[in-house]
Amino acid sequence: MSHSAIRKFEFVEQDRTTAMIFLTAIAICTMGFYVFTKKRSRGRVDGLPPGSLGQPFVGETIGFLRAFKTNKIDEFIRHRVMAYGPVFKTCLFGQPTVVFTGPAGNRFWLFNDGKLFHGNAQGPHRAIIGPNSLLDKNGEDHRRIRASLMKSFSPDSLKKLVGRMDSAVRRHLDEYWDGRDLVHAVPLIKFQTFAVTCDVLFNLQNRKEVEELCEHFKVATEGIYTFPLRLPGTRLHRALKARTHIDRILSGMITRRKNDFLAGRVSGEEDLIWSLLSMTDKEDKPLTDEAVKDNIVLLIIAGHETTAMTLALMCKMLSSNPHCFEKIAQEREEIVSHKSAGEQLTWEDIQRMKYLWSVAQETLRIIPPISGIFRKATTDINYGPYTIPKGWTLYWSNYSTVYHQDFFPAPQKFDPSRFERSGGIIPYSFLPFGGGPRMCPGNDYAKLEIVITMHHLVKRYRWSAQVGGEGIVRNPLCVPAMGLPLRLTPIRET
Numbered sequence: 001m002s003h004s005a006i007r008k009f010e011f012v013e014q015d016r017t018t019a020m021i022f023l024t025a026i027a028i029c030t031m032g033f034y035v036f037t038k039k040r041s042r043g044r045v046d047g048l049p050p051g052s053l054g055q056p057f058v059g060e061t062i063g064f065l066r067a068f069k070t071n072k073i074d075e076f077i078r079h080r081v082m083a084y085g086p087v088f089k090t091c092l093f094g095q096p097t098v099v100f101t102g103p104a105g106n107r108f109w110l111f112n113d114g115k116l117f118h119g120n121a122q123g124p125h126r127a128i129i130g131p132n133s134l135l136d137k138n139g140e141d142h143r144r145i146r147a148s149l150m151k152s153f154s155p156d157s158l159k160k161l162v163g164r165m166d167s168a169v170r171r172h173l174d175e176y177w178d179g180r181d182l183v184h185a186v187p188l189i190k191f192q193t194f195a196v197t198c199d200v201l202f203n204l205q206n207r208k209e210v211e212e213l214c215e216h217f218k219v220a221t222e223g224i225y226t227f228p229l230r231l232p233g234t235r236l237h238r239a240l241k242a243r244t245h246i247d248r249i250l251s252g253m254i255t256r257r258k259n260d261f262l263a264g265r266v267s268g269e270e271d272l273i274w275s276l277l278s279m280t281d282k283e284d285k286p287l288t289d290e291a292v293k294d295n296i297v298l299l300i301i302a303g304h305e306t307t308a309m310t311l312a313l314m315c316k317m318l319s320s321n322p323h324c325f326e327k328i329a330q331e332r333e334e335i336v337s338h339k340s341a342g343e344q345l346t347w348e349d350i351q352r353m354k355y356l357w358s359v360a361q362e363t364l365r366i367i368p369p370i371s372g373i374f375r376k377a378t379t380d381i382n383y384g385p386y387t388i389p390k391g392w393t394l395y396w397s398n399y400s401t402v403y404h405q406d407f408f409p410a411p412q413k414f415d416p417s418r419f420e421r422s423g424g425i426i427p428y429s430f431l432p433f434g435g436g437p438r439m440c441p442g443n444d445y446a447k448l449e450i451v452i453t454m455h456h457l458v459k460r461y462r463w464s465a466q467v468g469g470e471g472i473v474r475n476p477l478c479v480p481a482m483g484l485p486l487r488l489t490p491i492r493e494t
């Protein structure tokens with residue numbers, strides 16, 4: 001899947017009634033699919049990848065969810081890879097599923113996405129993000145919207161954003177971090193990536209509007225990660241209400257932009273809202289306002305939490321690896337030694353932040369924000385000696401490869417230097433942003449935000465984690481279980 005596929009797992013925090021309904025639904029679905037699978041696989045059993053479809057009623061869903069919630073997906077996959085090999089079958093959420101791991105599986109996935117299998121948007125995320133977003137499109141429709149969006153993420157566009165992002169990050173730190181001894185890094189960084197995205201990508205700076213929007217997005221996002229029950233009082237119900245508030249605010253923004261344009265007040269190439277408003281569909285008609293809103297919602301949801309979690313986990317890693325902190329500080333000194341006090345960062349400065357980016361990459365390896373992606377086979381698929389039947393679910397697992405000794409020696413060790421050695425990374429073994437036609441379009445933007453934020457954090461503070469060995473939970477992205485309380489010591493520059 002996209003960011004969304006993992007989101008359906010988050011039923012566990014629902015109340016007991018919801019959980020019971022969910023389990024019953026899984027049981028019915030699984031029974032149906034079990035019968036279907038048995039029927040389909042009769043006479044072709046040998047052609048299926050090895051593996052177990054698990055229990056008749058639940059498949060292997062419970063074990064998968066347990067592993068997911070406790071951030072042990074790696075173990076869940078590794079045990080099966082050891083037993084069956086890098087490509088194996090299982091049954092998840094009532095669907096017979098084939099799991100792909102390892103560089104060869106990754107390569108196959110990237111080259112065949114959109115050809116042999118495609119995105120399979122469904123469930124709460126479809127209701128909340130909306131049916132018109134990039135996530136819900138396949139083939140030509142997907143390609144068109146994506147090509148337009150990519151203009152805003154091209155190197156030329158990103159170069160223009162550096163100064164603006166630099167200022168937005170500094171403002172946020174001045175306002176929310178400076179003067180405090182103790183911070184909970186997770187909520188602060190989440191709000192930062194939200195506000196910076198609104199400012200830099202959508203030109204939205206009105207603080208009241210941003211805070212209101214952030215609150216509605218929080219509720220909406222919680223609904224994506226839950227069981228698809230729309231009854232009053234459920235998370236999904238609250239999330240859909242939040243989405244109507246989001247729509248009201250976005251409609252206001254869109255109307256203002258159109259009026260500005262008619263009055264000749266903007267060039268028409270200002271930000272992502274403009275890219276979306278000037279996009280056309282395959283009949284050459286402009287996107288509807290509904291489609292513009294769905295895509296803005298997708299970009300904000302897909303972009304801000306993934307980046308925030310990477311930053312928060314980097315803070316955690318740096319507090320337990322002070323030598324890495326020191327190396328970043330040295331690299332920073334070198335970069336700022338050519339600049340006057342307070343001067344904005346430039347695109348060239350970003351390219352010099354090599355060690356800082358290695359630390360970010362190692363963090364993305366140790367804890368990939370997106371642990372796996374679901375798709376649906378659109379045809380019978382031949383993979384080596386196996387045939388995967390049309391209609392089966394495919395799951396690409398990111399974790400098992402990045403924790404495999406053969407591809408990443410001493411995989412449990414936090415060692416950014418592995419990204420500095422030339423030839424240190426085996427092709428197709430490290431894909432935190434996915435690949436192929438659905439590769440994350442925001443990857444370079446995320447890099448920009450990560451290195452700029454960390455550059456300023458390292459300049460201003462030293463920090464130490466207040467909870468020794470704070471665990472990581474998936475919620476559904478990986479997050480320090482207690483919000484990462486950090487003790488800050490400001491750095492006085494001489």
Ligand code: HEM
Binds near residue numbers: 299302310369434
């Ligand atoms: C550390 C940060 C991030 C990580 C690790 C990440 C990871 C990913 C991955 C693995 C995918 C592929 C999903 C698939 O194949 O279905 C993806 C898709 C996507 N990401 Fe990101 N992402 C990050 C940041 C961002 C940012 C900053 C934005 C936008 C501002 C963004 C927007 C999107 C969108 C729109 C898609 C869907 C693309 C499509 O379906 O064509 N992401 N991301």
